[in-house]
Amino acid sequence: MGSKPLVRDLLKEKQAELTASERRLSAVLLEDSMVTGLQSITRLAEVAEVSTPTVIRLARKLGFDGYPDLQDAIRVELAERMKRPLAKLEAARDDARDHIVSRFVEAVSENINRTLDRLDLARFDTVAELLSDPARRLHLLGGRITRSNAHYFFNHLQIIRPHVLLMDSSPSVWPQSLLDMDDRSVLIVFDIRRYERELEKLARLAVGQGAEIVLFTDAWGSPIEKYAAHTFRAMVEVPSSWDSTLAINFVVEALVADIQSRSSGQSADRIAALENMLGASRIFRGN
Structure with missing residues (x-):
């Protein structure tokens, strides 16, 4: 795909230029994660309740x-989103000219640079302000691969501010967490390809409870985007059978630094209290 714009991004960027029928068609494509666009032009027009010339006009716009x-x-775009680990591994083997470490460093550096190029700094500031508000209750959760990113963010936020909860990885206990979500809650979700339907269902239910969603995803965008108030997309491709989340963690660490700066008085008090607890509780020292 190179650096070509994604169709889903083009649809969002061109909204102001579209007619009412073209916006309806655009909404159908975005709602179904672009899959509807694989149908015949006649079938797509029927589903969106527009004419076939409207489909052609939208494509040209x-x-x-x-x-x-x-x-x-x-x-x-869909092939890239659904790329399987074994297919990625075979692609990596085709490029064996340099050592894996060199190729990995090059790919990660490129991922971070491209993520920075696309990072909306105004959105970054808005999210940092949101997550530093002590009146907000923060709930964090990641998928099978991104669970470690959620843990990492949780560990830092818990020290900086109160009311931070790491949700259990088992969907069977998510309803208990949903019970406590309201319009003061923020659900921070990590979801990269291959996207997890359970996380999408959770996001929909959380929004229904009034919660605001902050999503960390890949370049193609998790289906959770349609529920998220704020989305950070990061580049994840590396010469490996697995995607890399280093660019995601780059954004997370930058947010941690900003949130701590905005909560400097509160976080200093919490860190001091934590040190006192560690000093007073020998059980944490193993003796």
Whole structure:
């Protein structure tokens, strides 16, 4: 895919230029994570309740020659989103000219630079302010691969401020957490390809409870985006059978630094209290 814009991003960027029928068609494509765009032009027009010329006009407004050209771009985008670990491993083996460490460093550096290029600093500031508000209750959760990112963020936030909860990895106990969510709650979710349907369901229910969602995802965007108030996309591809979350953690660590700065008095008191507890409780010292 290189650096070509994603179809889903083009649809969002062009909203102000679209007619009412084109916006309806755009909404259908975005709602189903672009999968609807793989159908015939006639079927897509029926589903969106628009004319076939509307489909063609939308494709051209997005910069494509026509609907077949748009479909090709959607196929590539979906293939990248659903790429399996074994396929990625074979692709990595094809490029064995340099040592894996050199290639990995190059890929990670590129991921961080491209993530920074796309980072909305105003959104970053808004989220830092949101997460530093002690009146907000923060709930964190990651998927199978990103669970460690959620743990890492939780460990830091818990020291900086109160009311931070790490949700259990088992969906069977999520209803208990949902019970405590309201309009003062923030659900921080990590979800990269292959996206987890359980997390999407949780996000939908959390929004229903009034919670605000902060999403960390990959370049293609988790389906949770449609529920998220704030989304951070990071580049994840490396010469490995697994995606890398180092660029995601870069954003997380920058947020930790900003949140601590905004909560300096509160966090200093909490750290001092924690040190006192560690000093007074020999059980934590193992003697």
